[in-house]
Amino acid sequence: MKGRWCAAGLMLGSVWAGAQGSGPPAAGGREIRLSVDLTDAPRKMVHATETLAVTPGPLTLVYPKWIPGEHGPTGPIDDQAGFVIVARGAKGCGAGGAAWVKWERDKVEMYAFHLTVPQGCATLEMKMDFLATAAPSGFSAGASTSENLAMLSWNTVVVCPDGMSAADVRVTPSLVLPSAWQFGTALKLSAEDADQLCQKTECRSLHFKPVSLETLIDSPVLAGKYFKEIALAPEVTPKHFLDMAADGPEDLELSPEHVADFSRLVRETGALYQSRHYGEYHFLVTLSDSVAHFGLEHHESSDDRVAAKTFVEDDRFVLAGDLLPHEFTHSWNGKYRRPAGLATSNYQQPMEGDLLWVYEGLTQYLGDVLAARSGIWTPEQYRGMLAQSAAGLDNWPGREWRDLQDTATMAQVLYNAGGGWDNWRRGTDFYGEGELVWLDVDTTIRKLTDGKKSLNDFAAAFEGLGGNTAPKVVPYTFEDVVAGLNAVAANDWAGFLRARLDTNQAHAPLGGIENGGYRLTYAPRPNVWSAMVEAQSETVDFWFSLGLRVNSAGVLGDVMKGGPADKAGLGPGMKLVAVNGREFTPALLRAAVHETEGAGPAVELIVENTGYYKVVKVDYHGGERYPVLERVAGTPDRLEEILKPEAAGK
Ligand SMILES: [Zn+2]
Secondary structure (H helix, E strand, O other): OEOOOOOOOHHHHHHHHOOOOOOOOOOOOOEEEEEEEOOOHHHOEEEEEEEEEOOOEEEEEEOOOOEOOOOEOOOOHHHEEEEEEEEEEOOOOOOOOEEEEOOEEOOOOOOEEEEEEOOOEEEEEEEEEEEOOOOOOOOOOOOOEEOOEEEEOHHHHOOEEOOOOHHHOEEEEEEEEEOOOEEEEOOOEEEEEOOOOOOOOOEEEEEEOOEEHHHHHOOOEEEEOEEEEEEEOOOOOOEEEEEEEEOOHHHHOOOHHHHHHHHHHHHHHHHHHOOOOOOEEEEEEEEOOOOOOEEEEOOOEEEEEEOOOOOOOHHHHHHOOOHHHHHHHOOOEOOOEEEHHHOOOOOOOOOOOOOHHHHOHHHHHHHHHHHHHHOOOOHHHHHHHHHHHHHHHHOOHHHHOOOHHHHHHOHHHHOOOOOOOHHHHOOOOOOHHHHHHHHHHHHHHHHHOOOOOOHHHHHHHHOOOOOOOOOOOEEEOHHHHHHHHHHHOOOOHHHHHHHHHOOOOOOOOOHHHHHOOEEEEEEOOOOHHHHHHHHHHOEEEEOOOOOEEEEOOOEEEEEOOOOHHHHOOOOOOOEEEEEOOEEOOHHHHHHHHHHOOOOOOOEEEEEEEOOEEEEEEEOOOOOOOEEEEEEOOOOOOHHHHHHOOOOOOO
């Protein structure tokens, strides 16, 4: 995932412990028919009807809570509505073969419903709506529909019997769409008709082949009126598709060059991983300003939600350039190879995120490298991104109390955190700092083996284990990672990794940049990447000078603890009103910071905070400073080697 959550139900431990295996199916209850109607999705409501075979007696149903790839209990049960159950069967089932069933929520586990199936009844017919009313923020529980499109995450509209392995529950899904809508998904269509599912005249009814509940939840559907599918790298088998839905047709018109970039991405993953673990792969890209923006990985697809103009404006394309390579990489690293603590058998079992610096950190590293190898980024753009990320982590005071390991272990909470003093709290730093650690690993292997081996060899062996396979999960532990690295180049990898994971030293691990032939330094002008970020985000970055970030309206996004702005009494959320006596503009502040260079005057600010005003002087005299990677002459340029395309034919 690119881009939340609380203590898991303690009382459930013993229940799940008994549910881990793939023993013989319990009598009944494992066959689900699930029909979802998206015709009201533009009005932010999704309707579902679920039929479940059951036997009479007590039954507990659960709504998916821990969502794969989100690494936390993010199932959007707050947006469930209209959940009603009717039991059906022969005459003995209620009056005339049907009985209304009253459910009762568990008093501790909010995702569990207790009920009793009446005698004589054989199936439950359940109605459920999902209210797609969430704000366009967060992850898959965030906004997912607009007037002309919808992204369906099946976990939002299904319940299943408690205690089962998701692999053992068989679901036959069907979907009703507005008639003008097309769709993309990794699910296989079995039939399309206008049968009874389609109660409105203007709709189409799709029937998919039966799959396990695990595969269903791993296979979202993107549908919309303005829709386009492009085959990528058509010479490669298995097949890859770029499926796009947009709010308007103009946003689907990406250039042939960008299509070529994505085709090269497909080829580069073949060269890197030497394997594929899917039957077909679909990038499901939502181009809309009305939905949440993030990416969520699946075995055979990815849910990639970006701003409407991402594929038609060059700067946006570059700034979002890591998303598809990142989510695609997860098909190998995250879905196929998965940390044991995240390889849970159902959606109620709590996840352990301690190896997310591999799951997400290695994906961040390889995804970014693939973006450069594919031509989505130039080497200069990659270096600019890396400089910005590394410098941020190198000026991040929270690392002195929270180590990198804790950011991963606490990920299920930290995904939800933010809003100021983030540099003191720390967030999900296992992405960016994990990337630095894996760059360090890659360049160390290259150094140890005199360039004969690299992290490419680890990726091919570790992620490509077993060659081409169908989707499945092969779990790993910390020891497996260490053994995999030692198989490429002998080293004290456990010590190497733990030293970077468990340290509270003030500086970020920059060894990979140095071994790569570069040095992190500061220049008076933003690098090519930082300049694009500033323009797109409408923020100005004085992090490495005054120790603050401010948006175009003057509101402080964050203030570096211990930095000049902090010492002057500034804090996140305050608003800059004036700079040296004149009404604030970003350009004025930039000019004032420029003037501070070499014992120049301190910047005087008038600041508003919750209705109160004050004048502060920021005691800083270093001029403008923005991060940049500087080539160290006379050293091997390993970074350039790393970014070179690997695929034959490129
Ligand atoms: Zn990810």
